[in-house]
Amino acid sequence: NAGVTQTPKFQVLKTGQSMTLQCAQDMNHNSMYWYRQDPGMGLRLIYYSASEGTTDKGEVPNGYNVSRLNKREFSLRLESAAPSQTSVYFCASSERFTTGTGLNQPQHFGDGTRLSIL
Amino acid sequence: SQQGEEDPQALSIQEGENATMNCSYKTSINNLQWYRQNSGRGLVHLILIRSNEREKHSGRLRVTLDTSKKSSSLLITASRAADTASYFCATDWGAQKLVFGQGTRLTINP
Numbered sequence: 177n178a179g180v181t182q183t184p185k186f187q188v189l190k191t192g193q194s195m196t197l198q199c200a201q202d203m204n205h206n207s208m209y210w211y212r213q214d215p216g217m218g219l220r221l222i223y224y225s226a227s228e229g230t231t232d233k234g235e236v237p238n239g240y241n242v243s244r245l246n247k248r249e250f251s252l253r254l255e256s257a258a259p260s261q262t263s264v265y266f267c268a269s270s271e272r273f274t275t276g277t278g279l280n281q282p283q284h285f286g287d288g289t290r291l292s293i294l
Numbered sequence: 295s296q297q298g299e300e301d302p303q304a305l306s307i308q309e310g311e312n313a314t315m316n317c318s319y320k321t322s323i324n325n326l327q328w329y330r331q332n333s334g335r336g337l338v339h340l341i342l343i344r345s346n347e348r349e350k351h352s353g354r355l356r357v358t359l360d361t362s363k364k365s366s367s368l369l370i371t372a373s374r375a376a377d378t379a380s381y382f383c384a385t386d387w388g389a390q391k392l393v394f395g396q397g398t399r400l401t402i403n404p
Contacts, residue, residue: 218394285336
C-alpha cells in the first residue's frame, strides 16, 4: 500500500522556470492538501481540495496554482519560480471531515519534494 | 493566526527517560492532533484529541488537552532512540484545514 506518492523527490530550477509537482494517493480519500516546509518552521498550507472538483486557497497561495485531476491526483504548479519558493513541498490526503466536528480526520503525508530555485 | 506554538523548540534526553512537549494555541478548537516527522520524511499522525476530551493514550504516548488554557502536552514514556524526530501539534483552522506549529526537535541519546 503506497499511501501518498510525490514526484519528483528532488528538483533544481532556475528563476523564472515553471514546473508541476505531482501527488497521488491510493487510499480513496476525498480531501487533499499541499504544504510547504521551510527550515525551522512548521508546515504552511498552500492550497487544498476538500473534495474532487473543488480547490481553495490556504495560507500562502501566491505564486502557485493547483489542479485536482481526479479523486487520486492533486498537482501543484509553479508558473514562474522564484528563489523564495525554495522549500520542501508536502502533499497530504485525508477522509473528508464530518460537518460540525471540525477537522477530525488524520492527514497522511508523502515524503516530500525538495525544490531548490537558483 | 491560529498557529500552535510548541515548547521547547529542542529537547535532548537520555534513552529510557520521559519526554514532554507542550503546545499552545490562540483560539477555540474542535480537535488537536500530534504528528511526528523523522529526518527527510513526511509527517506521520500520532494521535487526535477532541475538545471535549482531557486525556488520551496510545501505547507509550499520552496527550492531554486543557481548553481553558488553550494548551496541550505530549508525553512519551520510556524513550527509545527511534523516538528521535520532530514533533508537531496541529489545530483546526476553520472546518477544513489544519494549522501546524513550528515543532519540537527531540533527540534521544543512547
